[in-house]
Amino acid sequence: MYGLEGSLAEARTIAAAVDAQAPAARVALCPPTTLISRLAHALAGSGVEVGGQDCRAEPQGAFTGSVSAEMLADAGATLVILGHSERRAYYGESNAEVAAKVEAALRAGLEPIVCVGETADERQAGRRLEAVLRQLGGSLPEALAGQPFAVAYEPVWAIGSGLTPTNGEIEDVHGAIHRALEERWGAAPAPILYGGSVKPENAAEILRLSDVGGALVGGASLTAAQFLPIVRAA
Numbered sequence: 001m002y003g004l005e006g007s008l009a010e011a012r013t014i015a016a017a018v019d020a021q022a023p024a025a026r027v028a029l030c031p032p033t034t035l036i037s038r039l040a041h042a043l044a045g046s047g048v049e050v051g052g053q054d055c056r057a058e059p060q061g062a063f064t065g066s067v068s069a070e071m072l073a074d075a076g077a078t079l080v081i082l083g084h085s086e087r088r089a090y091y092g093e094s095n096a097e098v099a100a101k102v103e104a105a106l107r108a109g110l111e112p113i114v115c116v117g118e119t120a121d122e123r124q125a126g127r128r129l130e131a132v133l134r135q136l137g138g139s140l141p142e143a144l145a146g147q148p149f150a151v152a153y154e155p156v157w158a159i160g161s162g163l164t165p166t167n168g169e170i171e172d173v174h175g176a177i178h179r180a181l182e183e184r185w186g187a188a189p190a191p192i193l194y195g196g197s198v199k200p201e202n203a204a205e206i207l208r209l210s211d212v213g214g215a216l217v218g219g220a221s222l223t224a225a226q227f228l229p230i231v232r233a234a
Contacts (some may be wrong), residue, residue, distance in 0.1 A: 001032060002032070002222055003031045003032050003034075003035050003222075004035075005035075005038070007031065007035065007222070008035070008038060008039060008042050010222070010223055010224050011029055011031075011039055011042060011043060011048070012042055012043070013224040014027070014029070014048060014224045014227055014228060014231075015042075015043050015046035015047065015048040016046075017224065017228050017231075018046065018047045018048055018231065019046055019047050021232075022047060023231050023232060023234055024234055025214055025231065025234035026049065026214075027047065027048050027049070027231055028048065028049040028050065028051050028078075028079055029043075029048060029049075029050060029051070029221065030050070030051035030052060030053050030079065030080075030081055031050070031053075032053065033052060033053070033067050033072075033075070036050060036052060036072065036075040036076060036077050037075040037076055039076070040075065040076025040077065041076065049078050049079060050076055050077050050078060050079075051072075051077050051078065051079030051080055051081060051110075051111075051113070052067070052072040052075075052077045052079070052080040052081070052110075053080070053081050053084070054067070054080070054081065054082065054084070054087055054101075055067055055068055055069040055071075055072055055080050055082070055101055055104055055105060055108075055110075056068050056069075056101070056104070057097070057100035057101050057103070057104045058104070059104070059107070059108075068104070068108070069101075069104040069105045069107060069108035069110055070107075070108045072108065072110060073108045073109055073110055077110060078109075078110060078111060079110060079111045079112070079113060080101075080105050080110045080111075080112055080113070081112075081113045081115065081152075081216075082098055082101045082102055082105065082112050082113065082114050082115065082139075083095075083098035083101070083114050083115045083116065083135070083139050084115045084154070085115060085117050085154055085156040085159055086159070089156065094138075095134070095135055095137075095138025095139045096138065098114065098138075098139040099138065099139050099140065099141045100141075102114060102139065102140065102141055102143070102144065102149075103141050103143050106143055106144070106147055111147075111148050111149060111150070112144075112149045112150075113149070113150045113151075113152055113193070113216065114139050114140060114149060114150070114151050114152065115151075115152045115153075115154050115195070115216070116132050116135040116136050116139065116151065116152070116153060116154075116177070117131075117132060117135075117153055117154040117155045117156050117195075117196070118131040118132055118155055118156060118157075119131070119156045119157060120156070120157035123155070123157060128155075128169070128172075128173065129172070129173065129176050132153065132173055132176065132177065133176060133177075133180055136151065136177060136180055136181075137180070140184075144189075145185060145189075146189075148190075149189075149190050150190050150191045150192070150193055150213075150214070151177055151181070151190055151191075151192050151193070152192075152193040152194070152195045152216040153170075153173050153174060153177060153192060153193070153194055153195065153196075154194075154195035154196045154216060155173075155196045158196030158197050159195075159196055159197070159218065160197070160218065160219065161197060162197050163197060164196055164197050164198075164202060164206070165196070167205070167206075167209055170194055170206065170209055170212065171209050171210050171211065171212075174192050174194070174209070174210065174211035174212055175210065175211050177192050177211070178192060178211045191213030191214050192211055192212065192213050192214075193212075193213060193214040193215055193216045194206055194207075194209075194212050194214075194215055194216070195215065195216030195217070195218065197218075198215045198216070198217045198218070198220060198230060199220045199226065199230070200220065200226060200229035200230055200233075203215060203229065203230040203233040203234075204233040207233055207234055214234065215230060215234070217230055
């Protein structure tokens, strides 16, 4: 829940840098819903994609305050983040609800970025992989077969804390996700992003780790000065 009209200037600066020196990775910005249409217009023709932060599963209905996948697409989004730890924690979203939202995103032609991650209690109890794989299995519907999507591993305890797992922990989880995707679909069909206090100081090291296919960036994406070094590290 960050971003007002003035944020568009930062986004234009990011897009100009991306277009001037195309990075090896895809780059997308996922602003609050109020900015999606204006951001899509501002970045039209650039190398930066625009996504939403959440959607409801239904295409329309009496759900005051909610946004459908079709609305996001109509506003100019091409991607949507689903199952973010804050949605799961603050709004009680279940794996089944996330899976329904994924199907909604596909219905509207959006590429879903599906988030999974363990809490501090699960980590301390030694149930990190169990928690992540349970979320993964329950949040990815069969409708994803053959469709573009991404999985983002974001340990809940690391979000906004400035803390990150060890490199070994990141590789363990990403490797487990890779194997689970491969077992389910015959090949690892999606990039696995790491999210959780990604910043310019640690991005290059994290992005070099085995099975890390990108980054889901939070607070460091709010300014060009913080975000562009992460893009360049990819």
